[in-house]
Amino acid sequence: MKPPPFAYHAPTELDEAVGLLAEAGEQGKVLAGGQSLIPLLNMRLAQPRVVVDINGVAGLGGIGTGADGVRVGALVRHSQLEADTAAAAAVPLLRQGLRLVAHPVIRNRGTTVGSIVHADPAGEMPAVLALMDGAVELRGPAGARTVPAAEFTTGPMETALAPGEIAVAARFPRPAPGTGTAFVEIARRHGDYALCGAAAALTLDPDGRVTAARCCLVSAAPVPLLVDLTPRLSGTRALPGELDEAAAAAAERSDPEDDIHASADYRRHLARILTGRALARAAAAAASADTTAAPAADTGAIR
Known part of the structure; x- marks a missing residue:
């Protein structure tokens, strides 16, 4: 199919882009990488009257890494961020999640901030955030504001962005x-949307006991499902049985749907298995001298 007709603008200044979007209101869309928007246009699932291409806007393409974490500009491609060694060292989960995003060709063009704004429940980068x-x-027209991740994704493919606003960057604390x-995640084929996925972060004290543990599930709820497992694991040594019990508790919080790819029950099963795997790998990384190592992508079948 072909996209519906729309007015195309390619501003070179951020204020100009904001003005064009504000004028278009809810009928405006931003084009950055286009890996989500273009398919929606071609299938006519999105029919904006105005498309604002921000690729020529200066100042939106940088990656900044500092003591507080990583700041990713709106035009940074997945592949660019994946290859950034300073960003991977500061926030290892960035590279761990990016390696699971679609295929290299898509990562070469798609943007990390665009993926977050797209807010697909199966998307990896909203879960990382x-x-x-x-x-x-x-x-936006009213100026600049910063929205925490907990408030940004409001529903499937819905965010806190107001009409006329542009997401200019995402921040990932150390x-x-x-x-x-x-x-880790499971997909029918590598690069497909995940049937289910789990990201985990686990902190150990110098004595090897858990002080904090959390997971975030994808394809398991309408939005990235963040679960605090600290009450269950605090003070433990992250032994397999303890991690399995925490994973089961996380899976109980999931609210997946049946679709043509998998049943809700199967996705709950995946949520438990994958959370356990992610927690175990996170615990091993925390105990290792090198916590920046990114585990290989896990896209194999559940046994």
């Missing part, structure tokens, strides 16, 4: 010292 207690920087992270 949620688990890291990140935030999204917005710019995890606490002694924290290990991991992201």
Whole structure:
């Protein structure tokens, strides 16, 4: 299919882009990488009257890594962020999640901030933002504001973005010292949307006992499902049985739906298995001297 007719604008200044979007209101869409928007246009699931291409806007393409974490501009491609060693060292979950996003060709064009704004319940990067207690920087007619991850995704493919606003960057704080992270998922084929996925962050004290543990599930609820497992694991040594019990508790919180790819019951089963795997890998990373290592993508079948 072909996209519906729309007016196309390619501003070079952020204020100009904001003005165009404000004028379009709810009939405006932002084009960055286009890996989500273009298919929606071609299938006519989105029919905006105005498309604002921000690829020519200066100042939106940088990756900044500092003592507080990583700031990712709106035009940063997945592949660019995945290859950034400073960002991976500061927030290992970024690279761990990005390696599971679609295929290399898509990662070469798609943007991390665009994926977060798209807010697909199966998307990896909204889950990374949620688990890291990140935030999204917005710019609109009323000025700039920052929305925490817990308030940004409001429903399936729905966010706190107001008409006329542009997401200009996403912030990912550094995890606490002694924290290990991991992201695992199951897909029918590598690169497909996940039937279910689990990201985990687990912090150990110098004595090897858990001080904090959380997970975030994808394809298990209308929004990234963040579960605090600290009450269950605090003070433990993250032994397999303890992690399995915590994983079962997380899966009980899931609210998946039946679809043509998997039943809700199967997705709950995956949520339990994958959360257990993610917690175990996060615990191993926390106990290791090198907590920046990114585990290999886990897309194999459940046994």
